[in-house]
Amino acid sequence: MPLRVAVGEATRALEAAGVSSPRVDAELLAAHVLGEPRSKLPMIPLVDPPVVARLRELAARRATREPLQHILGTAVLGPVEVAVGPGVFVPRPETELLLEWGLGALRDVPKPTVLDLCTGSGALALAFAASRPDATVHALEADTTALSWAKRNIDTHVAAGGRPVVLHHADVRWSNLLIDLEAAVDLVVCNPPYVPDGTALPPEVTEWDPPDAVFGGPDGTEIIAAVVGTATGLLRHGASLAIEHDDTQGDSVPALLRRRRTLSDVVEHADLNGRPRFVTARRVPARAGARLPGGRS
Template sequence: MTRQPLRLAILEAERILAAAGVASPRTDAELLAAHLLGVERTKLMMVPLVDPPVVQALHDLVSRRAARVPLQHLTGTASLGALALEVGPGVFVPRPETELLLAWGLATLDGVERPTVVDLCTGSGALALAMANARPDATVHAVEKEPAALAWARRNADRQTQAGDTPIHLYAGDVTDPMLFMELEGLVDLVLCNPPYVPEGTPVPPEVRDHDPHQAVFGGRDGLDVVRHVVGCAARLLRPGGGVAIEHDDTHGGSVPALLRARRVLEDAQEHTDLAGRPRFATARRTRPE
């Protein structure tokens, strides 16, 4: 059985993915090869030759990716912060843009000892678990209403607890419920949320349209149906000086900060852009007593 150059197999994978319209064909080809070989992407150069069955297995994965199955569904994982989270059908795949929201949240907690954090619309548990990993002294609460997504969050939470991370408190619940987390009213240092926010009817890539849960992506006619409830919930939960960060659609650069400013108990509403310069998340603080 003649071994074959991995470099040529990756070049062919890149060609197939580029022809299929995948946005990052070389990156995806290398990540699929690394996943298949069980090595880091940066170590692929240390595997010059592979057996023909490996080439065939890579071709099979690449064919599925060319059919626009999400890369993360093929590898089984998505990253946020220092964590690799399990994802698959039934749960929203975390996006790199959310790293910026996480970084803002961590910076907000600088100097706060044993903070209380709430992650609304937790999905896979990404933000909650990344926060617990980065701040082991934090008490982190997370809520999700969709049973399939909640199952993924529980799986990820169990894995991180077994790995030694601080356990999070995971709940089945709906952010539109005015009684949600009533026991935490006025006690929370940080509220984070990556809600469904895409306006209905907006064209989205096949990976999103065909694989992400519709209810985790789209937020009503203007994309703000869930965001409005998140703002109200955050205003109720935050302690004086506490902060809230809400990810949103790039068309919401004015509307989400306006929703935050409309709450008299919130101040310092600001808009933040992603690495491409597009509006991506908004933040505010709970007013301090004079």
């Protein structure tokens, strides 16, 4: 059968099921079955019956609204590809904007210390580790299932020659968290659970992503508030913070940060569709002559 016909058949099935990007998903499934990059599909005119059967099988799974990343077994964030599946939040492309901003904030920082809170699969922490091999990267996760995914991905990264990421099993709401990192982190990033409870979401989210990784309380800011409190104590003076949030929180989350006298330069950032997506801030620089932890001034 011509590959274009098989892909067209899969596209129509996904479109009928309400999948938001049916053609793209069909092509990615075909590329997965063939073991080739999606860009090479136009150079493959014909495929054998087993390939068609396998593509139909995977398209049928996707038509049930099983996430594409679960079917492929991986998700991509910036320079890294991580394993994902049941029990862990699937990284979204929007988080690449936060990654890009964070790398820019570290541009003139030699050997930075980076902390990724609510790390989930570990994708964001690993993206920083891959982009800045001179960095010391820490990642924190409370959920044991997600933690196992993060450990698996970190181990794979290290086995491929990447620098280790220090993984912590802890909750951002705990007091006295990561005392050893107090006032020692150059960048804190976080993609926390931020969706307001009761929000209607696609089946890929409601039926597959862990609820505790998605929903953040009545207004969605319960975990964000804890992240702000934790991050403020861990940042070096003058260091940076970036937190992803819901597109309904473009005013409320920046306001949460502005209430902290220890934070300054609070800026809201939009995604590629112009919707509020993440907020950044800096810890207020130390006053001249002030003593900092570890004898720094």
